[in-house]
Amino acid sequence: MSSQNIFTLINPQNGNLAFKLFSFYNNSHFDHLQRNNYFSLIWITKGKGKVKADFAEHHFEENSLLAFSPYQPFMLCVSDPIEGIAIHFHPDFYCIHMHQKEVSCNGILFNNVYEPPFTLITEQAAETFRMVLDQMKSEIQNAELAQYESLISYLKIFLITASRLKNQQLQGTKSVPDSKEPFILQNLKDAIEDNFKTKHSAGNYAAMLNISPKALAKLSKNYFNKTLTDLIAERIIIEAKRELYLTNKTVKEIAYELGYDDEHYFSRFFKTNADVSPQIYRETVGFGKEEA
Template identity: 85%
Template sequence: MHQKQVSCNGVLFNNIYQPPYVQVTEHASQTFNLVIDQMKAEIQNAELAQYELLISYLKIFLITASRLKREQLEEMKSVPDSKEPIILQNLKDAIELNFKTKHSAGNYAELLNISSKALAKLSKNYFNKTLTDLISERIIIEAKRELYLTNKTVKEIAYELGYDDEHYFSRFFKTNADVSPQIYRETVGFGKMEA
């Protein structure tokens, strides 16, 4: 919910192209442990503005993790043979701009003026994922965000993501997230906050 305030969107979260973890250094480990200890102490001490203080600690934790992840990403870029082809950067941009309207690998191959087979091979080699997996993951990330942060109906979310059939979208979501959109909302999303 606070990703814009701490600049972690696309670094720690919602990046389907990079590994979803941070290697914690000794120095960072000390910082994380300090913040976690502060959070534990605050949870035990229900005082005025406890929620706001806990959110502040969480932001410090996320900012520290984001900085560490950015450093690690910069180090990866400086390694000689790790540079990805420009077509893959174009693919990332194309998925980000069009995932709500273009759901097939062929759409992106056409958009980038490359054969589907060649694009699929590049995607598999560099991301170790199929192009369809990349597209699906981006759609699921957005769906989860909407289910978590809004009270929009599943039908509204499906329509915004380019699906005319709410039931087809629900099956797609369940296949990719291992849970139905409604169950996801009830366990981690907006629905849980209202309960």
């Protein structure tokens, strides 16, 4: 790949990747398990295949935008050769948690444990993306005053466009009438959101929803492509990552708030799911203490 297809910014304070934009013409970048300490947006403009992310597998088509959070495990297995464009950005460069009011992509585009990690890109959105990407490329090549701020503005446009589109697609699927199963699943999502800090077992949720654990497990696997235990674990880990990044709470405090009395048990649980310890996560993803 020629260097003209790769555009990179390095954080001068620590030498880490801040922002990277590149075109790809095969799957060599993503054909092995990724666990990166930055956000990734991968726009597949040609080809199709399977994405393995967290505990699930999903099929993706041409013109899909894949979105992954720091240390979210993923890899692509292609059936038709892929081409596209990837954007990597570190939370120190732009943190979706800290700018949730500006760019409502947390829980929609990223960190949505209940939906596949991709958005189908319409031609209208593709036009916006192409325009924004061209602006990003020219901005990276000219190290002018306020280069970071300008790049962040273009990144915001990209994220907002993608988030709106994904939200529309999610609303569209909700409006399709179905049996009582999706109703139970919506209740399950609500129950997890309300109780994941105190209730960690699949049996807890089956009892709350008055359904047998076996039936609920089957529903979860069919609709979310994940076991109920995996769904709960993912939700806990997302909250732990958020706390590690946004607050200066100790690992012990975070563990306690998430319902774990044993800090060491929690650290093992976190490492099993994130592949790094809570402390390493905080050190490599950064620390963006929320402003009061």
